[in-house]
Amino acid sequence: MGETVARLTAAVDAGLAGSVRLVVDVVWLAWRALGAALTLRFDRTRFVAELDRSVVGALPLVLAAGLATGAVMVWQTVEGLARFGASVYAAKLVALSLVRELAPVLTGLLLAGRAGSAIAAELGSMTITEQLDAMRALALDPIRYLVAPRVLALAMGLPCLVLAFDFAGFAGGLLVGVLDKGIPLGAYLEATRSALLASDLEGGALKGAAFGLLIALIGCVNGLRTDPKRGASDVGRSTTGAVVAASVAILVADAALTRLLLGWVV
């Protein structure tokens, strides 16, 4: 029993130490990547390539997820609200929760799985095959060519994907509300319009930018920390670690940002 507790404590200690190290590394990398970005010393070609791969490439996924989420939310909420003859409020409810919470968080989680893992795996396999060292040996700064373009692309691209998710979610909700639940189209649109403020959309986009930053930075940190001595298995560990850490970071950051944004609006 005592031994189990000791092991548990040791595991918690290790977990905490790991989290602290991750935060330190992320902050350090963010500092350097943003430095490169602000002084325009980052590779433009790679930035565009990353936008194309991680952002444009994720668009179908994000649209499909948005459509499904919007549809499900209307089905679920209309079910409850119909009892009070208030079906049209479903549109308001869906609009608000979608724009403020679900779109940024779900887009973030999807991208953590899609882009965060790709970044960690790519940088990880470059590390174990000495390609990172080869870059350094050629006086090519990995921050400038590998990290900054990815961080910028995701920080700028994620807000757009969040808006795409919003849009697809409205469409999904509208289809279900109007076609299946018989809410009049005009009423549905009016309810949505009156529920939303511009600041809701901005808040969602802001969350998206923050999540994009976290996904790219955590992906890069994990990829760069891959241990060449352990080889391919460590690339697997880095990749999993990047997705898990980014997902948790997104949920924690979401809580913090939600509190902050609510404080602003009210």
Add this chain to the structure above:
Amino acid sequence: MRIEVSGLVVRYGEQAVLDGVELSVPEGGLHVILGGSGTGKSVLLRCLNGLERPAAGSVRVGEREVTKLSAGELGELRLDVGYVFQYSALFDSMSVFDNVAWAAREHRGLRGEALREEAQRCLTRVGLEELVESMDRMAPSALSGGRRKRVALARAMAMAPRVLLHDEPTSGLDPASARAIGTLIADLNRAEGITTVVVTHDLDLAAKLAHRISLLARGRFVFEGNAGELRDRTGDADVRRYLEGGD
């Protein structure tokens, strides 16, 4: 540029991989470092261009004390120091052309036709003129090991370096390719005056390149001289272990 190493110590945890290495290579010299597997040859080479930070000792390359350089100064040093990695370390998501041309584009400001010509020159210099035609399409992964080694050398050459560091230039090559690479290394050293350090466990290569040979064992050099002297030094336990190890 001359290379001057003294009292070099590299530790991983408790274990000292290098423990007091002394090395001196004059400007334009060619020095071969021999040693069995895992004796720290790659680690030593990595110290010469600052990829590894030693625990103690000094590494002078040209006028610079490598162990004391900032990140920016290391970048400047590396413009002069070409490094050819043991496993080539080519950028596998880029074409052969981009591999060779990247550094020249960034550091020497070459663009367009001038850049292509430089890449062609480097590929031709390492005996890969047949790749020039397809260099834009060819992926490094589609090349044989020997050609990858040559592309890696061409990539280092594109920096117009004054020092070249070769890590196991002949490992994994057939004897004919190995001889060709040996000839190329000697030729680059002689014709262009590039100060060269070659790390290898291949005694034939060492004998061919000759000039000076050091044998690395137990963290330091246990022999210095030419290949003939090394073969005769059978009374020395470290030399015997290396010669008989058949590595």
